[in-house]
Amino acid sequence: AQSVTQLGSHVSVSEGALVLLRCNYSSSVPPYLFWYVQYPNQGLQLLLKYTTGATLVKGINGFEAEFKKSETSFHLTKPSAHMSDAAEYFCAVTPREETSGSRLTFGEGTQLTVNP
Amino acid sequence: KAGVTQTPRYLIKTRGQQVTLSCSPISGHRSVSWYQQTPGQGLQFLFEYFSETQRNKGNFPGRFSGRQFSNSRSEMNVSTLELGDSALYLCASSYPSGGDTQYFGPGTRLTVL
Numbered sequence: 001a002q003s004v005t006q007l008g009s010h011v012s013v014s015e016g017a018l019v020l021l022r023c024n025y026s027s028s029v030p031p032y033l034f035w036y037v038q039y040p041n042q043g044l045q046l047l048l049k050y051t052t053g054a055t056l057v058k059g060i061n062g063f064e065a066e067f068k069k070s071e072t073s074f075h076l077t078k079p080s081a082h083m084s085d086a087a088e089y090f091c092a093v094t095p096r097e098e099t100s101g102s103r104l105t106f107g108e109g110t111q112l113t114v115n116p
Numbered sequence: 117k118a119g120v121t122q123t124p125r126y127l128i129k130t131r132g133q134q135v136t137l138s139c140s141p142i143s144g145h146r147s148v149s150w151y152q153q154t155p156g157q158g159l160q161f162l163f164e165y166f167s168e169t170q171r172n173k174g175n176f177p178g179r180f181s182g183r184q185f186s187n188s189r190s191e192m193n194v195s196t197l198e199l200g201d202s203a204l205y206l207c208a209s210s211y212p213s214g215g216d217t218q219y220f221g222p223g224t225r226l227t228v229l
Binding site: 032036041042043044045046049051052090094096101102103104105106107108109 | 151166217220221
């Protein structure tokens with residue numbers, strides 16, 4: 001069974017500082033990889049995803065993530081944090097096997113706080 | 117395109133009752149998945165429907181069930197509610213391949229008293 005680990009349930013940064021949210025997956029075959037963001041009392045919004053091709057993926061709101069197969073990682077970064085980035089972030093995976101459908105397995109989530 | 121809609125947004129029920137939640141996917145999406153979100157267990161997959169058939173099922177008791185209609189709209193039902201069923205229930209729709217993006221609705225907040 002696949003699993004996703006997000007290091008750090010809470011991350012706090014200053015406005016303008018680098019944001020780094022960590023995600024590692026465990027799977028014998030690299031899965032499809034996703035980052036979602038959730039604002040209070042809302043559903044999840046896709047930030048970016050990796051399916052194939054270039055391993056550095058750019059998403060919305062200035063976020064990007066790099067797929068590193070050797071490290072089984074898909075860390076999310078943003079060069080300069082903004083107050084509006086404060087939210088909960090989830091890393092998620094879906095197996096590549098056709099029979100797996102669209103079932104997402106999520107990490108535990110990382111609550112990002114941005115300090116003025 | 118209109119996004120994923122879920123109704124109702126909030127529900128309060130008592131133990132032992134049953135509840136039905138509804139999800140309307142994005143137009144053209146044929147896969148609908150349901151997730152339960154709680155502070156203790158995080159986001160957990162309930163089930164996925166594609167072309168009116170359950171394609172995947174998570175590790176939840178049989179009290180949790182769902183269905184999908186020919187227009188891809190989906191409902192999930194929870195019977196004999198327990199206090200632990202209090203959660204945010206999220207619906208997501210997508211095209212049927214695993215690499216396709218799942219688009220989430222705002223969720224239904226269920227409180228069981």
